Amino acid sequence: MRATVMPLVTLLLGFSLLQMSNGLQGTLLAIRAGLEGFGGVTTGLIMSGFFAGLSIGSFVAPRLISGVGHIRTFAALASVASAAALMHLAFIDPWVWIAVRCLTGFAFAGLIIVTESWLNASVSSAQRGKLLAVYGMVGMASGAAGQFLLNLGDPAEFILFVLVSIVMSLSLVPISLTRVEGPRAEGAQEPPSLRRLWGLSPYGAVSAGLVGASIGTFYGLAPLFAQEMGYAQSRIALLIAAFTIGGLVLQFPLGWMSDRVSRRGLSVGLAAAGGALMMLTLPIPAPSSTVLLILGFAIGGLVLPAQSIVIAHVNDRAPGSAVVAVSGGLVLMQGIGAAIGPLLAGVLLDTLGPRGLPLALGGFQLAIVAWGLLRMTLRSDPETQERHAAPPLTPNFVEGELSREE
Known part of the structure; x- marks a missing residue:
């Protein structure tokens, strides 16, 4: 490594x-x-x-x-x-x-x-x-x-x-x-295309959007949620920090695990845990600040690493000529999700009050689970041993003057 x-x-x-x-x-x-x-x-x-x-x-x-x-x-x-x-x-x-x-x-x-x-x-x-x-x-x-x-x-x-x-x-x-x-692919790179992304991994395309929606919703509306719950500004900052630290702590262990098991299966499992966690918080009228920080840490640890796992899952299926096109499609889907997610969650917040945020986050996560289970019945995941056969593109070291990347 x-x-x-x-x-x-x-x-x-x-x-x-x-x-x-x-x-x-x-x-x-x-x-x-x-x-x-x-x-x-x-x-x-x-x-x-x-x-x-x-x-x-x-x-x-x-x-x-x-x-x-x-x-x-x-x-x-x-x-x-x-x-x-x-x-x-x-x-x-x-x-x-x-x-x-x-x-x-x-x-x-x-x-x-x-x-x-x-x-x-x-x-x-x-x-x-x-x-x-x-x-x-x-x-x-x-x-x-x-x-x-x-x-x-x-x-x-x-x-x-x-x-x-x-x-x-x-x-x-x-x-x-x-x-x-920069890396040099064999042959010309494919142009960006959502159709190409969908063809490589329908699960990855949709999940990228839903993960983007979850992350965008938390960062965009968690401060408002905490404010409506009556928490002080310092506690609101700690909630955002707890979410980020949760992802930071679990990012590498989950990435390591994804190299040894089905990435799609792992991301579905994380989404199931995240959705269940959010639904379990709905009956709690006003969690204490300590409980809120623990929940923030836990949901961050489940949601944030999923982004990298989905990216890896899609690239397992992509040929070298599609690497750039796939990255562009994933960024687009994440951006769409991050833009639409907070709008939908905002409607729930206005309608249901603070409970609208965990309901929205739980809904996005459970949608990943439903879509993943459906895709598992239609298409198998690349086997772990097949991943070892896929070599990286060879890096090129510059000797003397920088040459133009081709």
């Missing part, structure tokens, strides 16, 4: 800096929008702009990667994201912010696709679960670390926006200086 990860350290370091800056930027924009008096609906539209851009970028980015390679695409889109962070300062207008947030989502779609397709192409199926678990842990830890950067300045001033731009710009350094080129 060490030999697999070491050549990818620069990629993971660049991705870590991007996630750190994006974690800070999301919280910063929500706070600054409130200070500017934009209102709840307008602020929601600003945040939704990111997912609109993510959806568009999932179609465009694979073509950029096929044209100029992984490293150049990463560098270009990280520069765009860095510039976009400063545009929020130049134009304090909600409609401009919606457009800029869309641009940021577009850039991050490409950055995620570069990272995930590079990782998937650089490892055999036998180790894919563990590597994607490391990737998930890096993303979660960096996003959480970005929240602490909020204490370095006043959201009403310019310094935090500049800090976001600085960290995004620094993400270019590791990958620009790496001696390892």
Whole structure:
């Protein structure tokens, strides 16, 4: 495993800096929008702009990667994201912010696709679960670390926006200086296509959307849920932290396990446990803060690692020529789920009160279970021993000048 990860350290370091800056930027924009008096609906539209851009970028980015390679695409889109962070300062207008947030989502779609397709192409199926678990842990830890950067300045001033731009710009350094080129597939890469993703794994396509809905719903509405339950602001922050830490702690053990058992079966089992846990909380009128933190940790540990497991499951079925196309399709489905999930859960919150959140989360998780059980009756999962026969694409080391990726 060490030999697999070491050549990818620069990629993971660049991705870590991007996630750190994006974690800070999301919280910063929500706070600054409130200070500017934009209102709840307008602020929601600003945040939704990111997912609109993510959806568009999932179609465009694979073509950029096929044209100029992984490293150049990463560098270009990280520069765009860095510039976009400063545009929020130049134009304090909600409609401009919606457009800029869309641009940021577009850039991050490409950055995620570069990272995930590079990782998937650089490892055999036998180790894919563990590597994607490391990737998930890096993303979660960096996003959480970005929240602490909020204490370095006043959201009403310019310094935090500049800090976001600085960290995004620094993400270019590791990958620009790496001696390892992006992966080279045998033959041309397939264009992005949801039909292709569906053909490879109907279960993976739908589950990616439902996992995205679950994660987007928790991060988007758990603070409102806790606020309606009467918890203090400090406890609300701890709830979000507990959710993230739960995923961080269980990410690698579950990734390791997914390399030894059916990934689809494991993800269905996690969803069943998550759905049951959420349904069991419905009769509890007002759990204590300690119980709430334990529940947050548990659901995070069940939901967050499922994202990497679903990605690995789909890539087990994908040929080398479809790696980039599959990554784009998965990002699109996750983005759609993350945009629609909070809207549906919001309706339940308005209708049923705080109980609407666990009901929505439980519904998304049980939908994964139902879909997984149906797919198991129609198509078998790749056997574990078959994964060992799938070699990674060979990494290319740059000697002398950087050559163009082909």
